[in-house]
Each structure stands twice: as structure tokens, then as C-alpha cells.
Amino acid sequence: MADPKRVFDGDLLRADLFNPSGRRLFVSFRQRIAVDGAFSRPNPVRSFIAQDHAHLHIQSRFNDWFVNDETEALEHCLADALRGYGRRVAMGFSMGGYAALRLSRCLDLRHVMLVSPQVSIHPDVVPFDKRFRGSSGGFHFAQGDLGIHGRRQLAGTVIVDPFRALDMRNAHMIQTLFPRIGLARTACSGHPASRVLREAGQFPALQRMLFDPPVSSGAVTVLHRNARRHSAIYWKKLAELATLRKRADLARVAMSRATALGRSRG
Incomplete structure (x- = not known):
């Protein structure tokens, strides 16, 4: 696999494109990591490339939920650099799930699969959720507002453990903003809510659901139900x-x- 094309190269944000000749587009995002401060080496998701997708991977250097001084520049760059792709889908976990929603308009996303995403980390939006308050100091309210920046027509599935109360509240708030996004409840899976599927070796099957969207939330739940045994x-x-x-x-x-x-x- 050839090295990716660097689409955006900032101090805070970075975007790399694998297989740019693909007809369709798959987008992934770096999730929150324990120790931030440096970019990671991106790797292509070969299953999507084999299905004639270009693969765009977007990273934030810090756990800032992709909202920083370079966000606007990234949006303009992506809107210009990604012209011509057909069906556009994305997958994101936690912070990466928020990023998929936040950048859905500039990426012109049509379908997303999000695992335990947040609707925001701003204390005025989620005063009940203090888990990521340490990362919210520079999180600008308007710049992070999904109601302003997200693509309301976006369809997809949020995968969430119904016994994780904070994750469920975030998921319901996301549904209010994006009415075409459904919930796949994967009980006793934790955060992120794909852990049982990964343990059972079913994560590739989960990814394959994005090859031909829309993804049925019920199908995700059945996959989890079979894996949990x-x-x-x-x-x-x-x-x-x-x-x-x-x-x-x-x-x-x-x-x-x-x-x-x-x-x-x-």
C-alpha cells in the first residue's frame, strides 16, 4: 500500500488520504487516547479500500474533540480536496464519533456508524457529564455546536451500552439533532460499546455493514447478541x-x- 496523500497538515489537525482513486469515501477519526500530544502513524482500513473506497483518516494532536484554532481551515480544505467522491460514510468512536458529527457537513457525509459518541463536552451543553471536563477548557461553544455545523439529514447508527447512563443521554441528544440516526443497544459492552464485538472477533462484520448502507440498528444488536454468548x-x-x-x-x-x-x- 502506497503512503497516503497528506490532505491537511497542521500543528493541531492532520488528514491523510489512502487510495485517492477510489470511487467512494470512507472516513475514520482518531479517538481519545490516554497520552496525547503527538500524531500517530495512520493505517489504511484495507477492507474498505478493497471495496473501492478512498480512506480519509483525520487526527487531532490533542484530546480537544477536534475543536481548535485549525478546525475552520480543515473544513475549507476538506470541502475542496474531496470533490468528486460518490457515497460517503464514516465510523468514529467516542471523541471520533463526535468528530464525525461535527465535520459531517464539510465532508458531505451520508451515513455514519458511531460508537459511544458525545454530543459535546461543553459544560453548558452537557452539565451532567463531567468525564471529559479536563479537555473542555478550549472547547468553544459555537464552534463545537452540532446544531450549527452538523449535517441534519445525516443518517446512521449510534452503538451504545444502555446501562451506561451518560452515554445514553448523549445518544438521545444526538438523535434530537439528527433524527435519521438510530440506536443500537449493545448491553453490558461498556465504553466504547463495541468491546464485546471486538472480543468475539465480530468487528470486521460490523465494519462490513457500512459497505452498503443504511445500517440496520437491529442488525447490529443481533450481531452483539450472538457475540455476547x-x-x-x-x-x-x-x-x-x-x-x-x-x-x-x-x-x-x-x-x-x-x-x-x-x-x-x-
């Missing part, structure tokens, strides 16, 4: 939930199942 993550989280709800019998069975699965994988 053999997922130690699922059974451990179910045991924790059952304990909180004082379901001792269920907690005991679930933890036993989690332990057995953990041993089999070891």
Missing part, C-alpha cells in the same frame, strides 16, 4: 450489574461464566 467482558459486566441490582443468583451465574470464558481464552 462467548464474551467474558459481557458476562463480567452482567455480574457487576446484577450485583448492583441485588440479583445475587444472576451475579453468581454470570461471574462463573465470565471466569470460565477467561480461562478458556488463557
